[in-house]
Amino acid sequence: MGAQDISWFSLVWALCFLIPILWISFKLELALNRAILISVARMALQLGFVGIYLKYLFLWNLPWVNALYVLLMICVACGSILKASQLKFTVFLPAVFFSMLIPFCICLLFFNRVIIGIDNLLDAKYFIPIGGMLLGNCLQSIIIGLSRFYSGIKKEEKVYQYALTLYQSRLLALKPFFKDSVIAAINPILASMATIGLVALPGMMTGQILGGSVPMVAIKYQIAIMLFIFYIQFFGVILSILFSIRSGFDPFDMLKQDIF
Amino acid sequence: MIQLQDIQLSVNTKALVTGLNLEVAKGEKLLITGESGSGKTSLFKAMLGFFPVQAGQILIGTEPLNPKTIRLIRQKIFYLSQDVDLRNDRTDLLVQEILLANHIENEWPGTTGPLMDLLNFTPEIWTRHVHDLSGGERQRLGLMIGFLLDRPIWLLDEPTSALDDTMKQKISDHILKLDKTVLIISHDSVWQRPERLKTYRWG
Known part of the structure; x- marks a missing residue:
């Protein structure tokens, strides 16, 4: 049906x-x-x-074509992230690319193999729609995380510099900005998980029910996908900030002015 | 202790200072005076690696200031910025975190003691957030952090500007007795004491 x-x-x-x-x-x-x-x-x-x-x-349904397609999606996502975060493309592209690729590969392959239990991990029917859903949701959180992190430091540069003198470590001086950015990026998915089913029925579940799945199957998929969206957002945001720090600061730990 | 050799600082293309040579010996106290906006704060920032030096060399101790030595140099310097730009957090948590980051144990000033008396603090200070403090309280909190960190070089940018006269006198007396190398930028007359500290006229 x-x-x-x-x-x-x-x-x-x-x-x-x-x-x-x-x-x-x-x-x-x-x-x-x-x-x-x-x-x-x-x-x-x-x-x-x-x-x-x-x-x-x-x-x-060729594995290499499917993998190539998903890689292309990641590249497009990187472009969207850097455009929306108003960060320089050439400076941050590697950091954002790998911060998406690493959690994406781990989450998607784990999802397909362990959760769904399919043998062909790159099966187009699962790999592409689930991959697309994970990426799409990861995008927004990384945009919030990166833009909040760099705009926060730019806005409170004096506080950051003062912290550098007091804490003896760049990472410790960056910690409050990092914390604030991760919380801002993760809050929407936490709110979404807390209200799902009460306020709105999620798109994937609706799609599956319309496609003929029984509601309980659709719900199990939805629970699993929500968890993996949360995982990929969490790790994506943390890695994107951590990977980008090397490109965003000069050897004196100052925020580079030409990254925006 | 501090050597500035032929320093040039500029903002965009406008030179703030050129050919600045200055030597401050260990334990010496130096008052830097000059017009507002003439680049005195930028010199402090340059010594901390926050402001680019167009020409010349800065030596802190025996270390020339460069990307390799900057963190080591920052560990030697206590800097009190004009606005004491501390993060907005509860004061006790903030100070404890700073002490922990500097591997300083058993130095927590507590609710009473000489440091609390010197800075005229009551225990209530530890329940407040930085943004709720007045300018004077913030300045005194900044100084307290400096006393606790006990670093050998102090760069103080208008350290008494928000304090009342009695407190200005008390704090300046105490700082001038410290066995530290201290550079002070100030327009306060309380620091005009040629018998206790040298004066460098900027610009």
Whole structure:
């Protein structure tokens, strides 16, 4: 049993509520209409392409192609993170790339092998959608973590410098900024885990139920995926900050001014 | 103890100081005076590696200031910044953390004792957060940290600017008796004591 298909004509109907939104936005002078239209168009186009190439990825199901595809997703994610954090791409790319790749590989392979118990760890059916979900959720937390960390130090540079003189160690001087950034980055997923099922039904579970899974199977998947989203966010944020410190500071432990 | 050799400091392209030569012997006390904004604080910051030196060399003890020696040099210097830029935390936790980071044990000032008396603190100070302290209290807390760390070189940037006259006198008397090398930037007349400390006119 699969989900009821949506016709292309019906999908056009899904756009109808955009009309009052665009009108209200125009009347309130929110200057959002251009951004709304671009975002909707990009979402539709990007997902349209995903539909096309996922069809072939699932059809071929070649491990190296699947791995390559996920690597490409990580690279795109790195670009988005650094753009949103307003940090220099060339300086921080290696740090962000490895801080995503390491927890991602460990979490995803563990999830596929131990939790789901599949033999082909790179099976497109599991590797790509679960990988995409983990990456997508990791993205936001790393953006919050990195931008909070570097903007915090920039804003309170005197406090950081003073701490350097008192603590004898760069890591100890950075500790409060690090703590603050990790907490800010992790809080949304903690709140999300605490309210899931009460406030909203998660997308993966809804998708599985629509796809024909019995609710208990969907719920078990959802619990497992939420835990792994939390793990990858936690380690992703910590590693991204730790790996980036080497590039973000000069030999005198000062925050480099040309990293933003 | 401190040697500044042909130092040049600049902000953007504007030179703050050029060809500065200064030598401060161990235990010596030096008052640096000069106009506000003329770069005196930048000199202190340069000695801590926070401000780039365009030309010349800074020697602290026998160590030339460079990326390899900077952490060692910072361990020798107690710096009291103008605004005492301490992180906002409860004062007791903050001071304990600083002592722990410096591997200093059994030096916790407690609720009574000579240091608490000197700085005119009551035990209530240890229940407050840094941002709740007045400028004078913050300055005294900064000085307390300096006494506890007991480092050989002190760089004090306006250390008494927020204190009342009695406290200014008491603190300056105490600092001038210390067996430390002390450089003071101040506009306070309490430090104008040629018999106790040399004066370097900046600029």
